[in-house]
Amino acid sequence: MNRSRTLLALFVLAMIVYMPLTMVVKSNTSIKPEVQSSWTDIQISVQPVSDGTHSLLKPEWALVGSDPLTYRGPIVEGWPPGKSRDMSQIMAKDYVVDHCQGQDLSGVKLLVGVKSVSNRFETRDTTRETWGLFQNDHPDVKVLFFTGEPSNPLTINRLRAEIQVHCDLVVVRGVDSYANRTIKAVSLLRYVNDHHLGLNPEVTMVMDDDAYLNLDRLYYLISHRLLATAVDNFITGFRYGGPVLRPPVNSTDQFVKPSVCPSYMYNGTTTPPHLSGSGYFMPRATVPCLVRQAMSLPFLHINDVFITGFCAEACGFPRVAHSQFSPGKKKLEDITCHHILLHYQSPEARLKIFNKFDKECPSPNK
Numbered sequence: 001m002n003r004s005r006t007l008l009a010l011f012v013l014a015m016i017v018y019m020p021l022t023m024v025v026k027s028n029t030s031i032k033p034e035v036q037s038s039w040t041d042i043q044i045s046v047q048p049v050s051d052g053t054h055s056l057l058k059p060e061w062a063l064v065g066s067d068p069l070t071y072r073g074p075i076v077e078g079w080p081p082g083k084s085r086d087m088s089q090i091m092a093k094d095y096v097v098d099h100c101q102g103q104d105l106s107g108v109k110l111l112v113g114v115k116s117v118s119n120r121f122e123t124r125d126t127t128r129e130t131w132g133l134f135q136n137d138h139p140d141v142k143v144l145f146f147t148g149e150p151s152n153p154l155t156i157n158r159l160r161a162e163i164q165v166h167c168d169l170v171v172v173r174g175v176d177s178y179a180n181r182t183i184k185a186v187s188l189l190r191y192v193n194d195h196h197l198g199l200n201p202e203v204t205m206v207m208d209d210d211a212y213l214n215l216d217r218l219y220y221l222i223s224h225r226l227l228a229t230a231v232d233n234f235i236t237g238f239r240y241g242g243p244v245l246r247p248p249v250n251s252t253d254q255f256v257k258p259s260v261c262p263s264y265m266y267n268g269t270t271t272p273p274h275l276s277g278s279g280y281f282m283p284r285a286t287v288p289c290l291v292r293q294a295m296s297l298p299f300l301h302i303n304d305v306f307i308t309g310f311c312a313e314a315c316g317f318p319r320v321a322h323s324q325f326s327p328g329k330k331k332l333e334d335i336t337c338h339h340i341l342l343h344y345q346s347p348e349a350r351l352k353i354f355n356k357f358d359k360e361c362p363s364p365n366k
Contacts, residue, residue, distance in 0.1 A: 055293065055314040061272050063298050063310050066263040073262060074247045076301045077255040078179045081264045085299035087186070092173040095187050096196070097149060098160065100167035106198030109140040110222060113188040115277075115303075116169075116209040118150040118159060118176040123209050126347035128166065130354035134215040138365075141219060142201075145169045145209070146188045148176030178258055182303040185277070186294045189307070193291045204287060206307075207279035212342040212350045214357065217324075218281075220364040221340075235312055237280030237341075239321035241273045258302075265300060272313035276327035277304030278343035282317075289315040337361035 057063070068081030075081065084090070105111075116124055124145055135141040145168060150156055163169045172187035174180045185206065192204050203222050207213060245260050247253070256262055282290070293311040300306040308319055322340070329344035332352055337360060345353065 055296075056316045057272075057310065057314045060270075061268060061310065061313060063266060063300060065265050065298075066267045068264045071262065071264040074251050074253040074256045074260075075262060076179050076265060078175070078177055079265070079299070079301055085265075087295050087297065087299050090183065090299055091186060091190070091295060095173045095190060097171040097173060098163060099170040099196070100163050101197070103167060104198050105142055105196075106200065107140055108142040108199060109202045110142075110205065110219060111192060111199060111201040111203070112141070112143045112205040112207065112213065112215065113192070114143065114145045114207055114209050115181060115184050115188065116145040116147045118147040118171075119152070119155050120209055121158065121162065122347050124162070124166075124169070126350050127209070128168075130350050131213050131215045134219065138219065140223075141215070143168060143215075144191075146184055146191070147171055148174045148180055148184050150176050179301045181277075182299060182301060182306050185303040185307055186291070189287055189291050189294065193287050200284070202284050203281055204284070205279065205281040206277075207341065208277060208343065210344055210346070211278045212345045212353050213279065214337075214340050214342075214361075216357070216361075216363050216365060217337070218340050222281075223365075233283075233286060233316070234318045234320050235275060235280055235282045235286060235308055236320045236322050236325075237275035237308070238278070238325040238327045239273055239275055239319050241270075243270055244268065261300075261302060261305075271305050272309040273319050274305045274307075274309030274312070275319050276325065276343070277308075278327045279325055279341040280304075280308055286312075286315070286317055289317070332356060 071081045079085075114124075114127065127143070127145075132143045135143055147159070147169065149171060150159070159169065159171055163171075170188075170191060172184060172191075174183040174187070176184075188206060189204075192199055192201065205213070205218070244266065247256050247260055247262055290307060290311050293314040294307060297306070297310055297314065300310065312319055324338055324340040326339060326341060327343045330339075330342055332349070335342060335353060335356065337357065342353065
């Protein structure tokens with residue numbers, strides 16, 4: 001126990017480097033954002049940890065819904081009341097539809113898994129032309145895009161060509177829709193956990209394709225601090241907490257908005273603390289338990305709440321708030337060299353951010 005506390009303390013001290021002031025960011029997530037403290041304000045305690053074969057979820061966070069037969073109101077598109085939410089049945093064994101075979105990723109220490117929409121070709125290209133360039137000079141870093149199955153045959157053909165050209169795209173089972181992002185995110189973690197192409201990264205970053213990642217800075221913090229410390233049970237990003245967002249009473253909408261949870265999906269009043277799906281990272285040892293819990297808990301359409309909330313809570317993994325992860329959109333003039341992740345950035349905006357970092361932010365890795 002003393003050794004674990006010491007290691008956790010070492011990590012906290014290590015991540016103080018260039019820490020900006022506390023900030024609060026607005027978001028359309030399902031629950032309210034918490035104040036993101038600097039590392040010196042955070043009290044991390046060693047918690048019980050599950051190996052994934054049993055759950056540490058509290059009774060009030062049991063992932064169960066109300067009676068689907070009596071539910072009235074907007075529904076989750078593609079997931080009507082009464083549809084099976086058994087993840088062991090939803091997640092296909094052959095979940096990888098197509099990817100670039102023949103490459104060896106056994107030397108990758110930092111994997112960045114980007115949840116991408118299948119037809120966002122320009123978005124992926126912009127990533128490759130901006131912050132993704134960092135991996136070209138760092139063979140221990142790999143950026144992989146994960147997308148679901150498109151319904152358009154032309155998109156399917158373009159994805160196949162993209163895989164051949166760039167060798168960084170993985171197509172997984174499941175219709176590529178917003179409501180199926182949980183399937184995409186779980187497939188990403190399964191891909192890592194199953195060691196495809198020799199993958200066994202020290203750290204896995206999961207993020208959205210409309211976010212900008214300051215990979216240069218993240219790599220410095222991780223490679224010079226985290227990888228030398230055997231702290232292995234936390235997940236880091238922008239943390240939220242609060243009540244579940246429900247559809248408006250007497251709403252005539254057919255479908256709920258992305259971050260809204262109808263009671264037939266989950267009937268609790270609050271969710272476990274969770275991290276913004278715009279981006280979060282986790283050490284190697286957290287992945288197996290997260291995958292096991294994801295395959296055993298009922299499906300929930302809000303992917304960040306499901307993985308970093310319910311699954312992480314069931315595993316006993318702390319979710320650590322980091323003020324350099326920004327889930328809300330920021331203007332270019334408000335972005336500093338300290339930021340690690342910036343959400344809701346268009347391809348044009350990400351080009352401007354890249355140029356700003358290139359001019360104003362000396363690389364800590366040189």
